[in-house]
Amino acid sequence: MASDDVYVLGIDQSTQGTKALLFDAQGKLIEKATLPHRQIIDERGYVEHDLNEIGANVIGVVKALIDKDPVRADKIATVGLSVQRETVAAWRRSTLEPLYNAVVWQCARGAEFVSKPEVKSKAQRIREITGLELSEYFSAAKITWLVDNVPEVRECAQKNDLCIGNMDAFLISYLTHGQSFATEPSNASRTQLMDLKNLCWSEELCSLFKVPLTALPEIKDSDSEFGFTDFNGLLKHQIPIHAAVGDSQGALFGHGCSQPGQVKTTYGTGSSIMMNSGDKVSSCEHGIVNSVGWRRHGRTTYVLEGNINYSAGIISYLKDDMQLIADPAETEALARAANPNDRCYFVPALSGLGAPYFNGNVRGSILGISRLTGKKEIVRAALDSIAYQVNDILALIRKSSDVEVTQLCVDGGATKNSYLMQFQSDLVGLPLKVPSDAELSGKGAAFMAAIAQGIYSESILEQHQEESFFRPLADEKEIKTKVEGWHKAIASTIDYGI
Template sequence: MGYIGALDQGTSSTRFIIFSQTGQIVGQEQLEHSQILPKAGWVEHDGSEIWLASQSVITGALKKAGIKGSDLNSIGITNQRETTLIWDRNTGLPLHNAIVWQDTRTAEFLNALSQQVKEKIIYKTGLAIAPYFSAGKVNWLIKNVPAIASAIDEDRALAGTIDSWLLWNLTGGVNGGVHYTDVTNASRTLLMNLESLDWDSELLEIFDVPRQILPAIKSSSQVYGHSDTTGPLLSAVPISGILGDQQAAMVGQTCFELGESKTTYGTGNFALLNTGTEIVRSQHGLLTTLCYKFGEDRARYALEGSVAVTGSAIQWLRDQLGIIASAPQVEQLAKSVSDNGGVYFVPAFSGLFAPHWRSDARGVIVGLSRAATKAHLARAALEAICYQTRDVLDAMSADSEVALTEIRVDGGITANELCMQMQADIMGVEVIRPMIIETTALGAAYAAGLATGFYEDTSELKAKWQEDKRFKPDKASALATTGFKNWKKAIERTLNWLD
């Protein structure tokens, strides 16, 4: 069996990609799903819609590849992290929409925690006290959805991040589905202890989350179960890799060595630095998180800088403002002007993530003059992606005390060559794009294949990585100097907007 599959469930869409043993894509299918926005700051997804989309893309990708489910050696799952769902183990149906990582409804609850409690949470988890993470979402669902409280009382409730929901359904759902998550997803909940790699009793008590509704925590690469033969694969295929999307991109970029890093450009932007088996605690607003754990090997940790809104700012230009008809058009529009015309755009739609961690911030467009056009705004949106990325990479260099000499990038926005050139100019170092930019799905496939012997070891995977293009900084560009200084001023304008 010379193929391996990856189910890549993201913030805006779900994909199934089939790879050959050499890492080439032989078939893929993708479907967008609804963004449910009940109130300002609230973002939800329909878990049933995501599961239906997952079945459709698996079927579609197999058809395009001209193979059957039984031709797959194994499957890996990668997913939007933190997004949280609670469902009924008897009916198999969600008891409420999933609360998405971008959602800010839990800010008040988190702000009310004492400083002593906050410090304890940060030390145990390596994370920040922010609505971004899962624990506050689970707490909100239990307190505000009577059907969930009843299901917990009757031992019918199962909770998890999206990987758990998909794994449970793929392995049979109500007919024996397994309820697991992996260490990378668990490390994003504010409920897992970084040292023990297990749910922490004290954290569960703080957030009032009953342990029995949570999945068992496993490694990122092991056989969790087999697909149900009545499901979309129509055969029992090992499901043997699970990684949160950003950790999957680290694996797909083969960042297995201490000090190696990558930056993924998607709905948000995420930079990770491999710190090896050591837990490095940030002094500059970054997160300490799991990088991966393969089988019985020791866990690898990472520093992470998370930016909430990058690619979704381009979607906003398309869907809310209507100044472009499709996301790729932003490059041509931005190219039609030579600079941003003095316009700066900070897309703090749900607050600012790393390194600021300010949930009171909101988006601003500043520097407008009568001469400003939609092209200047398009250019400002691309620059915002790059400036936010510099903010987190500067913090990463400060924490690691290692100056970045290059940036490995991946994700859909890296196809935008203007944006990648801006990134090189703003950082002053070379930006390197790999041959396969869909490294998130590739990383999930790698994790699955390592567990089944499809891939021998990480050395084999490293040998597969290939460079596509290198963007060299233009030393004459003012983006890194005047531009970055003005960006910092624009950031100040976003703060203290919410009371």
């Protein structure tokens, strides 16, 4: 371990906001700061973020940490980045000026393109190259939309002045003032443009999705030295950005899931259910996909994964849009007070359905409403929808893997809801391990950077952390009946086709 005077910084740039996490030389979280950013949603349901706002917020959260104790600024030795995935940015190479808002992973604007017969006919080929189902969920179709609809993007491409990347590539460029333009395999594997086995951009798929190959970042190892930053002068010295990773993979790393068969679920705006599948690409059931977990020291770790469009984000929807609650903390008590005989289901397809259905055109529904159904029952159904979706994906992961899953590691803000955690444990029939530290994505990125720089040893990933457990308690027959009802609700929603 390094001296006690060294600090490690983790930046977690997520869908709802940006966090800065400060860890000491023993890996203990000593401070954090958070800033939200706007969710820009138009009348078509397109979802965007302001790149300038996000860049400013990254600087802002680091400043907030330093302002609490200015002495810290001289002790920060390295930084790791975890980022929202599949969210696409386009900017000028020469000036770093954004050419358009970031197109957020939730946005289904690429659905029309991937529905074209000439594109759909390539679905199996796309899966062979990338490990992914053809879907507007991933970055590629979003980039196609930018190329087709934003003249500045085409103009910059013609002048070789275009940069296109996910949020990791944008932030690396932003923080290094354009000195570095790079990504890494955990994020690149989610673009639907990377050859999964060779870890390089696929010329075939770039051509299919109209993506200028010269505008894409270099793919480096996840624990590479990506460049240096002083956060626009906040630090007196430049520090290395020594790790970048997708937020879901960062959480897997933060949980210490370094062995094949270990599984985690992150309850964020959406959810990622992810299993470490080892050093080879696994065959898997349709509905889940292969991705890269990380590449460190020249060695690649792969994962099996399924993603939910609206997970804990449905709680924000209940609060901000439906105005059924004033605070997310209310949902637990409301769910417990709901009538146990009510059988309504909430299908949260607010921007289509992700895994395992991959239907960007379907919209949400509340089914099975009766005179028993009121606010409490709708809130409970919304919470239950999170657990049902996780269960659907975990069932496919279990079916695809020869390794027995014995425990589910969970993280994210919704893990504070003990009703949801108990129902999740009942559904999957597994113990849920909830670490006391909820900031697993940023922690994973920070620890990866610190290990790469020699500040931490690899053994820090195995250190015991405080945790709680939820174990299955419900009657299996009752759970089976509820799951069957959920699947009928899904089928009805898709068939109705609003």
